Amino acid sequence: MKKILVVIIMLFLITGCNKNSQEYTIVATNFPSYDFARAITKDSNIEVEMLLKPGSEIHDFEPTPQDILKIKNSKIFIYVGGESDAWIDDILIDIDPTKTKIVKLMDLVDTYEEEITEGMEEEAEESAETELDEHVWTSPVNAIKITEKLTDEVISIDEPNKELYESNRDSYIKELESIDNEIKKVVKNAKRKEIIFGDRFPFRYFVEEYGLTYYAAFPGCSEASEASAKTISFLINKVKEDKIPVIFHIELSNKKIAEAIAKETGAKVLEFNSAHNISKTDFDKNIGYIDIMKNNIVALKEALN
Numbered sequence: 011m012k013k014i015l016v017v018i019i020m021l022f023l024i025t026g027c028n029k030n031s032q033e034y035t036i037v038a039t040n041f042p043s044y045d046f047a048r049a050i051t052k053d054s055n056i057e058v059e060m061l062l063k064p065g066s067e068i069h070d071f072e073p074t075p076q077d078i079l080k081i082k083n084s085k086i087f088i089y090v091g092g093e094s095d096a097w098i099d100d101i102l103i104d105i106d107p108t109k110t111k112i113v114k115l116m117d118l119v120d121t122y123e124e125e126i127t128e129g130m131e132e133e134a135e136e137s138a139e140t141e142l143d144e145h146v147w148t149s150p151v152n153a154i155k156i157t158e159k160l161t162d163e164v165i166s167i168d169e170p171n172k173e174l175y176e177s178n179r180d181s182y183i184k185e186l187e188s189i190d191n192e193i194k195k196v197v198k199n200a201k202r203k204e205i206i207f208g209d210r211f212p213f214r215y216f217v218e219e220y221g222l223t224y225y226a227a228f229p230g231c232s233e234a235s236e237a238s239a240k241t242i243s244f245l246i247n248k249v250k251e252d253k254i255p256v257i258f259h260i261e262l263s264n265k266k267i268a269e270a271i272a273k274e275t276g277a278k279v280l281e282f283n284s285a286h287n288i289s290k291t292d293f294d295k296n297i298g299y300i301d302i303m304k305n306n307i308v309a310l311k312e313a314l315n
């Protein structure tokens with residue numbers, strides 16, 4: 011009787027385990043890499059999983075044992091490679107490279123160092139060392155490069171469906187190119203080339219690509235959300251001096267700083283979305299990088315004119 015019970019328990023554990031380690035072909039850490047992989051593998055049998063939960067804060071993500079199992083069982087694991095992905099360094103050693111291809115977004119494009127601009131709140135502990143800016147996907151031109159290289163990786167694990175992936179890639183890149191052209195047009199015809207964020211600034215790659223200048227309360231990956239009176243008054247003066255019509259906040263922000271600046275200056279508060287992560291509602295509505303960028307273009311037009 012005891013023996014049977016043990017066998018039943020063991021069977022339960024084995025099947026339970028299998029269920030838990032559900033296999034996704036591609037596992038991505040954050041929303042942009044997930045969304046690019048989803049576009050490339052559209053209408054295929056490849057399942058793409060995002061580790062980050064929709065609506066959650068990316069910069070303090072901690073993987074569960076289950077997440078690590080998902081990564082190990084995947085055929086392609088995509089991560090960004092910056093500060094917020096530091097936890098990955100510890101698990102990379104356990105990943106079998108013959109089973110799982112590892113794709114690091116920051117290796118696919120040219121990178122910039124994180125920048126501290128005039129008036130920005132500095133993080134005391136970190137001010138000594140400069141880190142590479144991890145928000146490479148915020149430039150649609152980088153998104154094109156990433157999509158191209160990611161498609162090659164997908165083909166390498168599923169050669170028979172090469173044509174499908176190539177055609178998905180081509181139509182997705184066409185959409186990204188039209189986004190890129192639209193932004194260029196907006197900037198070219200704009201009255202001003204300066205944007206101001208009462209928030210973190212994860213758009214270094216975006217402004218470098220389109221020749222914009224910016225001021226912001228914090229650098230891209232800052233954990234701070236409270237700005238000093240000095241930072242806020244610097245931004246208020248900038249908005250007044252340069253007659254800036256729009257003050258931006260990023261997605262999933264409490265908007266406090268942007269609203270404080272708007273109150274003093276009469277500027278309008280608008281969202282400029284870095285696509286780090288999206289809300290659960292938008293995730294369920296299948297909102298993607300392209301939709302996010304289209305909304306950004308509308309906001310940008312207002313901010314530059």
Ligand SMILES: [Zn+2]
Pocket residue numbers: 069094144145212230231286
């Ligand atoms: Zn970030």
